[in-house]
Amino acid sequence: MATIDDVARAAGVSTSTVSYVLSGKRPISAPTRQRVERSIRDLGYRPHAGARALASSRTQVLALMAPLRADVNVNVIMQFVTGVVTSARAFEHDVLLLTQDDATGLERVADGSMVDALIMMDVEADDPRVPVLVGLRQPAVLIGLPQEPAGLSCVDLDFEAAGRVAVRHLAELGHRDVALIGSPRAVLERHTSYADRMLRGFTLEAVALGLTSTVQSCESSHSGAVEAVDAVLARMPGVTGVVVHNEVALPAVVATLRERGRRVPEDVSVVAVCPHDVAVGQPTPLTAVDIPAHTIGRVAVEMAMARVEGEQPAETRLLAPVLTARGTTAPAPAGQGQLNP
Amino acid sequence: MATIDDVARAAGVSTSTVSYVLSGKRPISAPTRQRVERSIRDLGYRPHAGARALASSRTQVLALMAPLRADVNVNVIMQFVTGVVTSARAFEHDVLLLTQDDATGLERVADGSMVDALIMMDVEADDPRVPVLVGLRQPAVLIGLPQEPAGLSCVDLDFEAAGRVAVRHLAELGHRDVALIGSPRAVLERHTSYADRMLRGFTLEAVALGLTSTVQSCESSHSGAVEAVDAVLARMPGVTGVVVHNEVALPAVVATLRERGRRVPEDVSVVAVCPHDVAVGQPTPLTAVDIPAHTIGRVAVEMAMARVEGEQPAETRLLAPVLTARGTTAPAPAGQGQLNP
DNA sequence: TTGAAAGCGCTAACAT
DNA sequence: ATGTTAGCGCTTTCAA
Numbered sequence: 001m002a003t004i005d006d007v008a009r010a011a012g013v014s015t016s017t018v019s020y021v022l023s024g025k026r027p028i029s030a031p032t033r034q035r036v037e038r039s040i041r042d043l044g045y046r047p048h049a050g051a052r053a054l055a056s057s058r059t060q061v062l063a064l065m066a067p068l069r070a071d072v073n074v075n076v077i078m079q080f081v082t083g084v085v086t087s088a089r090a091f092e093h094d095v096l097l098l099t100q101d102d103a104t105g106l107e108r109v110a111d112g113s114m115v116d117a118l119i120m121m122d123v124e125a126d127d128p129r130v131p132v133l134v135g136l137r138q139p140a141v142l143i144g145l146p147q148e149p150a151g152l153s154c155v156d157l158d159f160e161a162a163g164r165v166a167v168r169h170l171a172e173l174g175h176r177d178v179a180l181i182g183s184p185r186a187v188l189e190r191h192t193s194y195a196d197r198m199l200r201g202f203t204l205e206a207v208a209l210g211l212t213s214t215v216q217s218c219e220s221s222h223s224g225a226v227e228a229v230d231a232v233l234a235r236m237p238g239v240t241g242v243v244v245h246n247e248v249a250l251p252a253v254v255a256t257l258r259e260r261g262r263r264v265p266e267d268v269s270v271v272a273v274c275p276h277d278v279a280v281g282q283p284t285p286l287t288a289v290d291i292p293a294h295t296i297g298r299v300a301v302e303m304a305m306a307r308v309e310g311e312q313p314a315e316t317r318l319l320a321p322v323l324t325a326r327g328t329t330a331p332a333p334a335g336q337g338q339l340n341p
Numbered sequence: 342m343a344t345i346d347d348v349a350r351a352a353g354v355s356t357s358t359v360s361y362v363l364s365g366k367r368p369i370s371a372p373t374r375q376r377v378e379r380s381i382r383d384l385g386y387r388p389h390a391g392a393r394a395l396a397s398s399r400t401q402v403l404a405l406m407a408p409l410r411a412d413v414n415v416n417v418i419m420q421f422v423t424g425v426v427t428s429a430r431a432f433e434h435d436v437l438l439l440t441q442d443d444a445t446g447l448e449r450v451a452d453g454s455m456v457d458a459l460i461m462m463d464v465e466a467d468d469p470r471v472p473v474l475v476g477l478r479q480p481a482v483l484i485g486l487p488q489e490p491a492g493l494s495c496v497d498l499d500f501e502a503a504g505r506v507a508v509r510h511l512a513e514l515g516h517r518d519v520a521l522i523g524s525p526r527a528v529l530e531r532h533t534s535y536a537d538r539m540l541r542g543f544t545l546e547a548v549a550l551g552l553t554s555t556v557q558s559c560e561s562s563h564s565g566a567v568e569a570v571d572a573v574l575a576r577m578p579g580v581t582g583v584v585v586h587n588e589v590a591l592p593a594v595v596a597t598l599r600e601r602g603r604r605v606p607e608d609v610s611v612v613a614v615c616p617h618d619v620a621v622g623q624p625t626p627l628t629a630v631d632i633p634a635h636t637i638g639r640v641a642v643e644m645a646m647a648r649v650e651g652e653q654p655a656e657t658r659l660l661a662p663v664l665t666a667r668g669t670t671a672p673a674p675a676g677q678g679q680l681n682p
Numbered sequence: 683t684t685g686a687a688a689g690c691g692c693t694a695a696c697a698t
Numbered sequence: 699a700t701g702t703t704a705g706c707g708c709t710t711t712c713a714a
Contacts (some may be wrong), residue, residue, distance in 0.1 A: 097426055
């Protein structure tokens, strides 16, 4: 491989000139720049990443810790990941992928100076990795919102507001008995940030609007969805509004409601909380609060890069939820609304 | 951050001794080793990845190019990715994630000496990236099998054999009219390796066994599955055996067959080609040929590392398919087998 | 068994 | 506008 010295020699300039042509950190005369660029092309020169990192303390790499396990929704995860990778490239960065179960991964790549910043998904309310991130030299961005951000940047959909918006939409249609079919039990039990906040928004808004509400965990499978729907129908036979926050179970929830004799949306309205493409890709397009996974990933990178560049303080950005009415919500069945005042 | 010199000073030895303690490349007396290890722990020392890469031309990083787009199955992709990341760690390597649409990513990370080896998924028969990989200094491993491996290592499920096994299973149960519901049109049209080979195995074995067969592409959505099933039923009303190679469409294919009055497996037998967990996670557990994605990812890493270490030549490993009979295949309906001799 | 020192290829003062 | 050069933190000869 050609080195920067080879390029300098070929162009008849000093190595620093080549370096500055590359970095643009000082003005270079047009003719010089052209000769250098020519030599770079002729030699197929590419700076050695390690040498550059050593001299500049910049790696042009971002770490992304993603939950690659079965119980979280793979589809949504993937959208976050592509969002991160794609926008990292816009900042001339590549992405090092760490998995959740590689407990010491964050410290390894940070302390070994392998990355300029870290992004972590699937944050829990009281996440043990948060103090670890706080102790690192590199800035970190959380996708999700822990109880104690401790000076870390955070970004996510405002799931609490999403829960509120979904409930309000149902209330405005006259529904009085509403249920949340949410994340798997395991996700709830570890107090995963998004699940906690969703639950909170749903419940608080139902109380605020005087609705009767119930919450049901739901495993991410066909049978899980069937069980969840049956549990809700048993506990709240008069339910007319259902919020579903579980992409995998989504189709089965709708199908099961129908199998149990509840027409959607005539008898029961369904509001999903899921990415846009999932909502419109169903047999019946769903009224849904969008989870803008790609955007969240992009914003996470932007926040990370901002902190790498300047001395910005940490910030938290919660994206406002957007509900789009499609085919699965309708006014509550006549009379129903008055049965449970 | 502490450097190797700090450690050496603290331990009262030379820097090279610390280096050798770390690498194990020369014998160190027990007392010396202990003092060095103590200092390393006390100082929380971690070697600087860039410096190490510069001096040793080893990055301890692997590149993985994965197709993070919508039309390939996200679930399976994810299993490959976790397989790769997990076993990379076993070789003390981290994984740099490149996306399919980052066309020049492979050259960028290879020529910039960011990685020790590259692994590429979703290979097409005549993939333009193959010659690129051949030109790199670092070894590359393909997950999939191009027409012309050109000296690259390849690993994958033997999809041709998988197609044959599936057909043979149906034939042994007496089925005479069989259909393949496969990948989306786009995947087939770019001659994605696995889709091509599957189709070939299915067709050749059907011919060899004297069966009547048809092949149908299938978009990865509910409606795509419905359309595919309807197309097959229209073209081959007497079909009694269906091989499905499309994880996303799988549940909808079975559901649609039933909606069209075909009981599964009494009227129509279904053989899936999908990962184990997908097959057993369906409402009805499916007779299936397993796609051992995790294993393939692991083998890819092993092959890559072997070539990084030694001067092994490139090799191609096709994993033998394993079919497990579950609830969705049964003997062909009586008499049917004789209608189309 | 250990140490000294020459790079690895680049960046960024410091000069001019 | 450009050149000179001292590191960056490690590995690995070469010596002892």
